[in-house]
Amino acid sequence: MISTKAKKLYVDCKNTDPEISILMPFHVEKFQGRNFHHAMIIGQLINKYALGQFEEDEWIEFSRENFYIQKSDKEGWTNLKSNVYRLEKKGFVETKFENGVNFIRLTNNNDEIFNAEVYKR
Secondary structure (H helix, E strand, O other): OHHHHHHHHHHHOOOOOOOOOOOOOOOOHHHOOOHHHHHHHHHHHHHHHHOOOOOOOOOEEOOOHHHOOOOOOHHHHHHHHHHHHHHHHOOOEEEEEEOOEEEEEEOOOOHHHHOHHHHOO
16 A cells, blocks of 8 residues: 555656655645654655555665665764654654564555645745
């Protein structure tokens, strides 16, 4: 379901190529105040699903590499984890810890991030 919505979103946004661009939902009302980081995280997750890197509703490893944070960027990694926590509290993502690995995925209950209108400039 998430992969299908993500692929459709890229088509709805003027047939944007997910290989070239990452859509960032800057205009989601709940992101006000911290919208850059929230939009960046959600945009990267949607892009991974749209590219078909993950199947429907599949968990994505929550790692520095998957979110393009360098090992030396401790502040960036701390900031990312803090924003993921906030997104989880708002119901946009869910996380789990299994076999010593953290995972993340988009939730199915938030269609606002799949509305092409929030991606318009």
